[in-house]
Amino acid sequence: MQPVAEAVVDLDAVAHNTRLLSGLAAPGAATMAVVKANGFGHGVLPVARAVLASGATWLGVTSLAEARQVRDAGIDAPVLAWLYGTDDDFAWAARHGVDLSVSTPAHLDAMPPGVTVHLKVDTGLTRNGVAWADWPDLVRRAADLERRGTLRVRGVWSHLASADDPGNPSVHRQLERFEEALAVAAKAGLEPPLRHLANSAAIVDVPAAHYDLVRAGLALYGVEPVDGVVAGLRRAMTLRARAVNVKRVPPGTGVSYLHQYVTDRDTTVVLVPAGYADGVPRLLSNRGAVAIGGVRCPIAGRVAMDQFVVDAGDLDVALGDEIVLFGPGDGAEPTVEEWAAWAQTNPHEILTGIGARVPRTYIGNAAAPSFGAASRKEQPHG
Ligand SMILES: Cc1ncc(COP(=O)(O)O)c(C=O)c1O
Structure with a gap:
């Protein structure tokens, strides 16, 4: 699955x-x-x-x-x-x-x-x-x-x-x-x-x-621990999801619980299947962003338990397209530090808060001798 x-x-x-x-x-x-x-x-x-x-x-x-x-x-x-x-x-x-x-x-x-x-x-x-x-x-x-x-x-x-x-x-x-x-x-x-x-x-x-x-x-x-001191660390985690609903909506459309976001133009709204139960802080409601196809898109309205909506504007988004919630910071995607700032917390809390139902997938050869393969999935614990 x-x-x-x-x-x-x-x-x-x-x-x-x-x-x-x-x-x-x-x-x-x-x-x-x-x-x-x-x-x-x-x-x-x-x-x-x-x-x-x-x-x-x-x-x-x-x-x-x-x-x-x-x-x-x-x-x-x-x-x-x-x-x-x-x-x-x-x-x-x-x-x-x-x-x-x-x-x-x-x-x-x-x-x-x-x-x-x-x-x-x-x-x-x-x-x-x-x-x-x-x-x-x-x-x-x-x-x-x-x-x-x-x-x-x-x-x-x-x-x-x-x-x-x-x-x-x-x-x-x-x-x-x-x-x-x-x-x-x-x-x-x-x-x-x-x-x-x-x-x-x-x-x-x-x-x-x-x-x-x-x-x-x-x-x-991979998070630099002291502001202003660049040691050359590499962020290890990318949190990503796939679009599970995409629709075009007219101006004046209220989005998500309590309609705290209202569209101001014709736009495409994209549903991301991750919510606060997965570690997406509710404080990112109307404040955070993600990347779709290398473009930053704002989170529209309330983050719910299992899902949130992104305003993708006129981007061409299809069902199943990849959405990068945060990642290494090499491209348009936000970093975990940005998420932490939006959520008024530290990167530790974002990283340790990624929910147990989010599978961890491993890439890289660092543990290849034990894994026997360069990439594998492991069930998250607890
Ligand atoms: C006793 C102790 N030592 C070291 C660490 C690692 O700290 P840091 O994440 O700032 O490297 C922690 C983490 O909180 C800790 O509790």
């Missing part, structure tokens, strides 16, 4: 971005590919295979369910998981070589024998991570557990609040805090081999944050 809308993921672009980011990382720093949230919507397994074949040596996920998906697929690369309560199946992680982040004293208490951990310190993001006041005691206890052979501390890490805002003083403050945290850990007897702090923006713009490993998320998928 032919899908009416699909997300085409260019794994060669993902591979290119991985190589580029690994090249930007400080000499000796490993690259962790952050493949949480279904690989930022691109499909965790194809992305994982592509990045591991092109320079990344670690995978980063949030939940143990995501880690399990990677291990169940036979991917045995190092994995770090970092977001869960205290009652998750940590013994599974220990058995399957998945490193665990420890972000509260209670999490340290919950670690079973045999786990490998990365201690996460809150250096100023005020989100996850061990509170500053708890850090000295936590590293003392972790060092003690390590001496007794109960667990292994492989990493100390933290996350930056504002690396994508060049010159923001919080970056420097967090770097200082991180150094202090490392010194406190060293005093307790912990000098783990992996100190890590840098996200995509810091890879590109804050070399002092690279340490032993960098964690690349957004940039892997």
Whole structure:
């Protein structure tokens, strides 16, 4: 069955971005590919295979369910998981070589024998991570557990609040805090081999944050993480659909719910079979655009759950013609950054919001050895 809308993921672009980011990382720093949230919507397994074949040596996920998906697929690369309560199946992680982040004293208490951990310190993001006041005691206890052979501390890490805002003083403050945290850990007897702090923006713009490993998320998928800094990334996802209804309408025709768009001339309206259930934000109503036949056309009226209408003017559009919702930005099509601006959000939310019923199709040779073919379809998960 032919899908009416699909997300085409260019794994060669993902591979290119991985190589580029690994090249930007400080000499000796490993690259962790952050493949949480279904690989930022691109499909965790194809992305994982592509990045591991092109320079990344670690995978980063949030939940143990995501880690399990990677291990169940036979991917045995190092994995770090970092977001869960205290009652998750940590013994599974220990058995399957998945490193665990420890972000509260209670999490340290919950670690079973045999786990490998990365201690996460809150250096100023005020989100996850061990509170500053708890850090000295936590590293003392972790060092003690390590001496007794109960667990292994492989990493100390933290996350930056504002690396994508060049010159923001919080970056420097967090770097200082991180150094202090490392010194406190060293005093307790912990000098783990992996100190890590840098996200995509810091890879590109804050070399002092690279340490032993960098964690690349957004940039892997081709979005430049810092405004005004062009690293040379390639956008990996193209969201496209086929016209499922085309009609000529006269001036004064109300379009879609509540007729919030009214035609001002004879024009062609084209129905696109993707809506907010597929990740097309409702905020694109009367504001966004798509490309048809290399021409930008505005979204006319309300985006509905499953569909929206485009005003194609006098373009010659036929049923089944391709509509590019967003893509690499090489032609007339909008980019995911433009979609994000129209929807008053960030590109992460657009990419991770592409619905589960939109099939992902893969092009490129980056993961060909595992795929056995240059192009294949994979069912989206969850
Ligand atoms: C802890 C952590 N590290 C790294 C990343 C990757 O960040 P970015 O997408 O900015 O590269 C994320 C993503 O949000 C994260 O939560």
